[in-house]
Amino acid sequence: MNTSNVPAIELDNVTRRFVSPEGRIIPALRDFNMQVQPGEFCAIVGPTGCGKSTTLGMITGLAPPTAGEVRIDGTPVHGIDPRIGFVFQSDAVFPWQNVLDNVAAGPLFRGIDKAVAYDSAREWVRRVGLSGFESHYPHQLSGGMRKRVALAQTFINNPSIILMDEPFSALDVQTRALMQNELLDLWSSNGAAVVFVTHDIDEAIVLADRVFVLTKGPGTVKSTYTIDLPRPRVVEEVRYTPEFLDLSRRIWRDLASEVQI
Numbered sequence: 001m002n003t004s005n006v007p008a009i010e011l012d013n014v015t016r017r018f019v020s021p022e023g024r025i026i027p028a029l030r031d032f033n034m035q036v037q038p039g040e041f042c043a044i045v046g047p048t049g050c051g052k053s054t055t056l057g058m059i060t061g062l063a064p065p066t067a068g069e070v071r072i073d074g075t076p077v078h079g080i081d082p083r084i085g086f087v088f089q090s091d092a093v094f095p096w097q098n099v100l101d102n103v104a105a106g107p108l109f110r111g112i113d114k115a116v117a118y119d120s121a122r123e124w125v126r127r128v129g130l131s132g133f134e135s136h137y138p139h140q141l142s143g144g145m146r147k148r149v150a151l152a153q154t155f156i157n158n159p160s161i162i163l164m165d166e167p168f169s170a171l172d173v174q175t176r177a178l179m180q181n182e183l184l185d186l187w188s189s190n191g192a193a194v195v196f197v198t199h200d201i202d203e204a205i206v207l208a209d210r211v212f213v214l215t216k217g218p219g220t221v222k223s224t225y226t227i228d229l230p231r232p233r234v235v236e237e238v239r240y241t242p243e244f245l246d247l248s249r250r251i252w253r254d255l256a257s258e259v260q261i
């Protein structure tokens with residue numbers, strides 16, 4: 001647990017380049033600086049291909065930077081860190097396992113006693129509103145319900161850092177708002193540092209403490225916005241307030257100047 005003033009996540013002057021199959025150098029991120037404090041919810045928005053997913057990949061340790069350093073709780077990242085949880089656009093549920101087994105998978109993998117793991121999984125299934133669906137398989141669930149499974153799978157491990165890559169983008173508008181509220185509720189009692197990648201400016205504002213706007217690729221931080229909207233937030237109430245609309249307009253303008261051709 002990070003109890004010091006050290007950022008939970010720090011990207012220090014990071015550059016990331018890829019090499020294409022033809023041997024071409026593809027610069028994905030340049031001179032990228034970002035600090036996320038313990039318990040802070042940050043969102044990243046930016047034009048397509050600007051390096052948002054690459055940023056998350058570097059924090060996980062799966063894709064080391066070409067230059068610069070990524071630190072978790074002040075320590076350079078080397079390989080996958082058990083303190084980190086992920087939720088991606090595609091559900092990471094195991095199709096051959098029922099809801100309860102899916103949610104218990106993390107603790108079982110970490111070697112937790114089976115009875116303890118399943119007790120905890122039952123509790124998390126309840127907390128995400130899926131009681132009664134423990135024996136259902138993923139294909140028997142709606143998209144929103146599968147997201148609930150994914151959230152339970154993540155939060156059951158009590159991660160101190162959560163990375164989310166457009167987790168709700170495939171959902172319809174109403175289900176998306178429900179899941180945003182659900183996420184805020186779970187996060188408020190877990191207190192993780194979150195990096196949430198989205199194309200949706202409004203989603204970034206309703207969820208985050210800070211929004212990072214990236215330039216077009218190779219991406220770097222163009223601007224950051226502090227979101228002072230009070231918490232706890234209820235998504236459908238927040239998004240019609242004058243403060244919200246003002247932020248949305250400012251970030252939209254900022255981003256629009258990056259996607260003009």
Ligand SMILES: Nc1ncnc2c1ncn2[C@@H]1O[C@H](COP(=O)(O)OP(=O)(O)OP(=O)(O)O)[C@@H](O)[C@H]1O
Nearest residue numbers: 018019020026028047048049050051052053054055
């Ligand atoms: N494994 C890879 N090999 C080669 N190039 C890659 C690789 N991964 C990403 N890139 C390139 O790096 C750049 C950034 O990609 P990235 O997926 O991080 O962008 P993004 O902002 O998440 O995009 P989107 O908004 O479309 O999801 C792009 O030009 C992409 O083509």
